[in-house]
Amino acid sequence: MSEDLYPKATRELAELRHRLAPEAADAFRTFGEVVFKDGALPAKIKQIVAVAVAHVTQCPYCIQGHTKAALKAGATPEELMEAVWVAAEMRAGGAFAHATLMLDTVQRRSAGQG
Template sequence: MTDYLDREHDKTFTKVYKQQTPDILSAFVQFDESVFRAEGREIPLKYRELIALAVGITTQCVYCIDGHSQRAVTAGANEAELAEAAWVATAIRAGGGFAHGRLGFKFGADAAAPSDSATSASHQH
């Protein structure tokens, strides 16, 4: 994972956003700052950062994991809370696999032999 994560060097590529789409970058920065502002939100910052960490783990975004784990600790999260956030993410991914696995059965049934009612209806024509 760390082979492609270089905190300082990777920031230099932000210049592409600054040069090519400065208006969108500015809007994104304002949006992100609003979401993660320390005060004025119902969900305390520590929990928003733990949520962001879990989402980062779920989406397997090393940059999100890096930034939000550090920001969660800065906001007061401890190692046990980081661990629980990781387990929440793990459960969500596993649950998604379980739930989508059922689609395999559903779609597989579509390829199975037609049901008696479908066969009967086709013979009537």
């Protein structure tokens, strides 16, 4: 991760973030703990999903943190790479599917409706 673009996530910054909004910070931490516990989906799968989503949201901190958590939960590099490819297809698929909006606009404009 580029230190010029994204500062290192330090304990000092985490403590500052907590001091500025402790109730929200505590609620968010608790929310994360609940979400990533074993449930209908095992924690490993939830972390693999989180790695894929982090690639779609393009959060470098999330990519690193959830990759570490996924590996700790037993995910393999192959599983993580497949999840990233699924995320890439879904992101590209969204652009492809939304071409329908562009084509509809083109057709309406050509028909004098827009």
